[in-house]
Amino acid sequence: MLPTRDQTARFKNDGYLLYPALFSMDEVAFLDRCIGRLVDANNPHAVCEREGDEVRMIHGVHLQNDSFRRLPRHPDLLRPVEHLLESEVYIYQSRLNLKTGFRSTPIRGYPWHQDFSVWHLRDGMPEPRAIVAFIFLDDVTPCNAPLMVIPRSHLTGHLGRRDPESENYFVVSQDRVTEEFEKGGIVALLGPPGSVLFMHCNLLHASTENISPMRRSLCSFVYSAITNRPRIFDLPNRYTARDFSPLVALPADSIFRCERDDEDNIRRGRR
Numbered sequence: 001m002l003p004t005r006d007q008t009a010r011f012k013n014d015g016y017l018l019y020p021a022l023f024s025m026d027e028v029a030f031l032d033r034c035i036g037r038l039v040d041a042n043n044p045h046a047v048c049e050r051e052g053d054e055v056r057m058i059h060g061v062h063l064q065n066d067s068f069r070r071l072p073r074h075p076d077l078l079r080p081v082e083h084l085l086e087s088e089v090y091i092y093q094s095r096l097n098l099k100t101g102f103r104s105t106p107i108r109g110y111p112w113h114q115d116f117s118v119w120h121l122r123d124g125m126p127e128p129r130a131i132v133a134f135i136f137l138d139d140v141t142p143c144n145a146p147l148m149v150i151p152r153s154h155l156t157g158h159l160g161r162r163d164p165e166s167e168n169y170f171v172v173s174q175d176r177v178t179e180e181f182e183k184g185g186i187v188a189l190l191g192p193p194g195s196v197l198f199m200h201c202n203l204l205h206a207s208t209e210n211i212s213p214m215r216r217s218l219c220s221f222v223y224s225a226i227t228n229r230p231r232i233f234d235l236p237n238r239y240t241a242r243d244f245s246p247l248v249a250l251p252a253d254s255i256f257r258c259e260r261d262d263e264d265n266i267r268r269g270r271r
């Protein structure tokens, strides 16, 4: 699958492209089972909420289990990204953002930010030649804290300023967000499970706390153009890639298989 000329133009102009239900319910159910095995407050790759041990995010899922190693090589993810970046790509990061519904510790939202600013300032990624592919693992509705984006904000360049106190390393002021909003509006990205969002790494995005009973989880892979490598390696490989080999697509029907997952999880003692 390759984006059409019209879709490519929309991505360049708006900074994102959403494919509803790209993966089937069975494929999403398979991923959900794999995720269930990783969600554990003792997993060293997990980030918990500040209070309590509710897992908020798991970094580096492609480094932890074979299904998530294969998934970013799915031709329907890899081909569009290569086409939009006009380059071979490597995986810079992967994440699982869990926004469980009602919990004693609510899962917080994410303030307005541009991903590239963090990677540029913190890791020395030279250029905004990266795309985040988000896979929706749940039905994303207006009510369960969807991802919101400001279309065309990726065209403005850096909008934030460095703030070592901030969890995100930088902040975007309300004035800057308002300026971008006045030009591009705000769009909430909704869709059934299996939908895929391709997002330019400079697009302003955010989400709120999930105060609904409905889970809203996303799995994301960050693909970077092959020459666009970070220069600062202060953080472990779950944050800053070390493997810059170009990804090679796998046959689509080889992605959602589980033999190796069981082995991985037995090795990690997580069964």
Ligand SMILES: O=C(O)CCC(=O)C(=O)O
Pocket: 095, 097, 110, 115, 145, 146, 147, 205, 206, 207, 208, 218, 220
């Ligand atoms: O999961 C969300 O709602 C926000 C995710 C996000 O901002 C990110 O992964 O950069």
